[in-house]
Amino acid sequence: MPSETARLTADSGIVRHLGDDPTEVSKTAGDILKRVLLLDCVTRTEGYYPVELHERKVIESRADLDFSGLYDASLDERLAAYLSVSDEAVASIVPTWHRVTHVQPNASAVELIPYVVRNLSLVRVETPCEEAWTPTESQCATEDALESFVRRSELADGDDFLRSANTRGPRSPAEDAAGERGIPGAGEYVPLPGVDALEQAYVGDKTPERGSKLLAEAFENEDPEQSEGVIEISVVCNDDEMRAELEAVSKIYGCRDDVYVDVDRRFDVSTDDLRDLLAADHDVFHFIGHIDGRGFECPDGVLDAKTVEETGATAVLLNGCRSHDQGVALVEAGANAAVVSLGDVGNNGAVEVGETLAKLLHHGFSVGYSMEIVRQYTTIGRDYLVLGDPGVTITQTESGMPSMYHVFPDASDDDGTMKVEFYAYPNRKFNAGAVIESYLPGIDGMFFGVGACGDTELSRGVFRERLNGRTRPLIVDENWCGVTTGSRTSKVRRRRRCRRRPVPSARVGERAPRERPSVSDSVRANFGSRVSVPSQSLLFPLSLSNFLNVIDNKYIIKRVYSTASINITY
Known part of the structure; x- marks a missing residue:
């Protein structure tokens, strides 16, 4: 209320001071949200979800809570009990949160x-920053460096070119002023601080330099109400020199056995046909070609x-x-x-970037998560942004919730032991x-499904056995290694359009369905555009057994920082 200090109150007599300024209030409210949601999930294991929850084992060893009694207690009684737990005990089970949203x-x-x-996002109130942010050198502040290049033919390595619709040469200030820039100008960006979250979002007048x-x-624009059907994907390529992405993503979008996909x-x-394609209903519209502020x-x-x-x-x-500006216009038009x-x-x-995004989206990751992974593990992923709703998903995963393995092989271990994080x-x-x-x-057991969910050490043989039949991305020694492919067949659901999306209450304590092993023996690895491997092709597909043999035979996988490429040597 106006002129009153922010506080949390309940019928049980709770009065919790939240802070004296917006920054303190948002932090305190976020801490309470994480505490209450986590402990309520633990309490719900007493009811319809009697699972062996990892977080329950941990909190029971650090706090004296009667979860059986709390299950039948009122909400205000539960809240009082949850707030009585020490910060140290709660910190032992709080994971990396799924999203932080910065609000102007x-x-x-x-x-x-x-x-x-x-979305149960944590909320941070944007505070004024004395030092204005400008785009990075690899983004739109590279004009001086780019002026030395002639598009299509005179790039440093001789085999690359820019995807700008302006192929005449560097833009003049007059052209940018006339709308050809296509992106926000200097001073129209806002920096987002590092946070302990899987993704970040921004609400405000400016443009974040990362995230969504x-x-x-x-x-x-749309209600994600789903019905049985086919995933419809349109891929348009308007430049012959970009056919590589057209061919690659078309195969990626159709690679799962358990998803019915129509790739057009x-x-x-032409301009008229492109307008018609944009107007048609598609789950994904993937454009490959030259763009600038003109279109x-x-x-x-x-x-x-x-x-x-x-x-x-x-x-x-x-x-x-x-x-950027073309994307804003399409969201305003209905995307x-x-x-x-x-x-x-x-x-x-x-x-x-296009191939990696296609793989992640097609295996159940949201647009926001996909972009965060692309940003971290591809060469120029930091130059991209999500506009609109980062929670959009295109397909469902076999297990319901997308997940990923981080693998750390021990090259000095003769048994091929590796650390695996889930x-x-x-x-x-x-x-x-x-x-x-x-x-x-x-x-062991079930985990609260956000971020890191345990780690273990396995031999390559055990990991290969457990990996078969599961569709999950692999990160090996902090390098993107593609997506495993399973062979399960089932129907998926497709969105149907309507005008407004309802805001339902969040469900707490839902259980992800169990997976059962199915037959599969392959994992595809795409190490980016440059791979140094004796007698191997540019894109280096590895069978699962060969991938694990690479680890077993003490191949050393390392990242070349300047080009984000992978060298495999032995």
């Missing part, structure tokens, strides 16, 4: 708050997304230079989410409060 404190942010709360920018139109591939699409380059001219009255695409991937670039991007790096990424169907099981020896 103004009236325009109010309409997005219900969607932020629905929430746009109200994205949440009003188009090449050299999409087509054989007969340029199509400006601002002239598109309506789009039926759920997620839009605009893999070209300076596609749920758009992945866009914040500067000029080279073709080789863009191919890597990470979970909640989605709308299995959101914060759901639980997950890794099925790896040494990681």
